[in-house]
Amino acid sequence: MVPVFPFDFTLPRDTGGLAQALHRVLRDAVLDGRLPAGSPLPSTRTAAQALGLSRNTVVAAYDLLVAEGYVLPRSGARSVVAPIATRRAGSKAAGGSSVLTQAWQTERIVPLWRAPQMGPDAARTLPERNFRLGVPDHRPFPHAVWRRLTARSLREWSRSPFGYPPTEGLPALREAIAKHLGFSRAVACEARDVVVTSGAQQAFDLLARLLVTPGRTQVAVEEPGYPPLRAAFAAAGAVLVPVPVDDEGLRVDQLPDTVRVVSVTPSHQSPTGAALSLHRRAALLDWARARHAVILEDDYDGEFRFGARPLDALQTLDRDGIVFYIGTFSKCMFPSLRKGFVVSPPWARDALLAVKHCADSHCDTITQSALAAFIHEGHLARHVRRMRALYAARRQVLLEGLQRELAAWLRPIPSEAGLHMAARIVDTAHTDAIVNAMRRCLPGAQTSAEYSMASGPPWALSFGYGTVDAEAIVPALRRMRRALQVQGGS
Template sequence: MEPVFDAAASAAGDPDGPVFEFPLELPARGHGQLTHELHQQLRAAILDGRLAAGAALPATRRVAAGLGVARNTVVAAYDLLIAEGYLAPRRGAKAVVADVAARRDRRAPRRLSAGPEDPRLNPLWRTPFLRPEPPRDLPERCFRLGIPDHRHFPHEIWRRLSAQTLRAWSRTGFSYPPSEGIAELREAIAQHVAFARAVACGGEDVVVTSGAQQAFDLLARLLVTPGETRVAVEEPGYPPVRAAFAAAGARLLPIPVDEEGLCVDLLPEDARVISVTPSHQSPTGVALSLRRRRALLDFARRRNALVIEDDYDGEFRFGHRPLDALQTLDRDGLVFYIGTFSKSLFPSLRKGFIVAPRWARDALATVKHCADSHSDTITQSVLAAFIRDGHLARHVRRMRAVYAPRREALLAALDAELAPWLQPIPCEAGMHLAARIRDPALAPAILARLPRHMPGAQSIAEYAMSAPAQPAIAFGYGVADVDQIRPATRAFARSLAGIGAQ
């Protein structure tokens, strides 16, 4: 066959570019097989997914002009595809590709079965505790952890700043931004954490990340020597932290947590990295005491170790003045401070940051560039303006007033209706609180009734590497209204009445 046309290249005189975004090879005019070949090649493209279900085919006149064939040839090929069910005609509009998934499956070559246990996968990603849980089908108003209330977000302000950013971006924003984040946002973050948490830093010390999870991943890449570095993590603790360090080849050291936070006196001498959530421990909610903060920094100084401070839920305080951040107390450049805007603003923003010691910031920027050469400019610019103009600080104050009565209602219910079964864990910050199950023997029965009456609440065991000795439950109140909390806890208490109590 003599090829005369490659549809992946623009046809001569066609201002709209390629007719099809894949090659077509047709015989020369007069060959007598033009319609057959066009039909067969379009049919093959539909079956293997190059022409996706629902895609509109180009008009016959344009295809004919682009291929250099008669329009009747294209019409005939289209009619054959319609007759066979590969195209769906539409009155007054272009034909679209039909859903032929079942036929495509029959054509697909047989392959070796693959799945989570497939030996071709890195063994790490076959480890069950690292697999993400599927999203749970929960009502909008529930006791889910870590979700802020969108009804109180200043949508109009965000839209206005977005419009202003887009107007400026259309003139200047088409180049690659710096991998560590645009200067305006880095400066705004530095000023914000200095004001809100007394974290001493400048914009040059800040690296912008895609949420806290990317921050953990970057630090794991930077600080871990595979198979050698021993990393202490809280037990129970935030599973994505464990996943990031395990993926980097670290040897994980689970360290218990009690009413004062991480048990610093149980840290092994060879721990070289310690990950901690001192402001509002995830998931118990306790704060790392000042005594232990100092002990942790002293341990790191003596053992030449490094501390990763995840300031989880640190924005929302309901008690006394917050304890100083570890980064604030650090005088030796030992602390990497991580923050995120997922709780104070909204999770889909996907913006977090690392404040790095000066000795590490160039290396961290290099790691960020290798993993993610740049973050998007538009949302960075909007967020920078939102912080710079004082909207973030005002929004946090407003949401603290929204969350406070919800927290009080939940505490009151734990101290009243649910007191026979649950004991609140002291907590003065964040968007969730936890309670221990008084009688561990009743834990299975209590947890079995939890989803029906308080959907979204979670067992602390979901955050632990091994079964906790003292089972507990974490209740979020970010999207649980006050008038929903008391009826839910009363119904939960009634369901527990028949199983006994201490």
């Protein structure tokens, strides 16, 4: 090919026609500045001979450039490149976007998300059996039962008219959830109080939209606390107010009077595992009642309780309609189910449905139907009983192992529920050594700093026992002890 353009190129011949391919090459050259404004194009005859194309092909490509405004025709003379803004090839940054384009794109992103504190779980490469928080064991799940119920749901769906299911969720599922909550958590509600969501995370997002006036509404969050909840409320424009927690849960005495929404995990604090004591539950309800505030009760893994009778849910104790109760099936079943719910006070139900309809008109029908049958037929209750015994054994091994192997470095925080427990660092002078040993020996375990809004060193570690086998826990703790002894962290 004889060069007739001021740059080299190979014309692709399998992309929808030669004229279109030549048009794309020349258009990109104009945009990149390789064909500067005012420069003449070779005649169609010259270009056709040099490129080995028919003249009609080149004429068609030039005509497209003229029609789009990239080239200006001139009577009796060669066409010239139009004076348009170009993106100079030399200004391109890594990834193919120009520096100018990158700056413009960054400005369009809300500041909260430019460098998010909480992003997708950085898919750390973890062994299948690990100490990650909030992940249930998939092996004992009744997979055959779930396949049968899903197949039945699919058959029933295929025989029904296509249409949009109710925004609030299928009636059968809402009824099943209400009965399940009454039996398992003594939560007093009816089906009409339940709004089905795509996991607890959507519930947080909907409540943030419902309750937050951007820049004005102050929302109290636990410190440390669950980062995705904070992100949902921060994105809605809430003023986040961190409130410390201790071994009795949220420090109610440190709630500012200006707060109008309080988010709390009373059954199993995330990430410390502490339970909100009974007198603090009563104090929190009194505090909210006196200030016309509302409470978001996140009961994310309350089905798994060990030891003494559990404390009543805040929603159970509420007599004034100030508690939104949030639950999920991610822990008691499996995360990819993506089903959660909100039990709403009557006064907020219609508004919450309006928000849900705007954000996500409905959840999918097939899994809703299968889940309703799973609950109604007793499979969920049986699965929870089976898993409670399994998790209780792992929890006990972990607790005893921490007390025996790592007592010099860690003190377990009292906890009798859920899929994880935490331990305080005894001597903060050894924090770095303890965290380094944890990273190497207990994959998936996390520090309090990963859940905290404030910068600073961690003061506690959290260990999940949802997927790790009981017989693997003590060897892992012993490896951590030996690592600390080698590092001199004692």
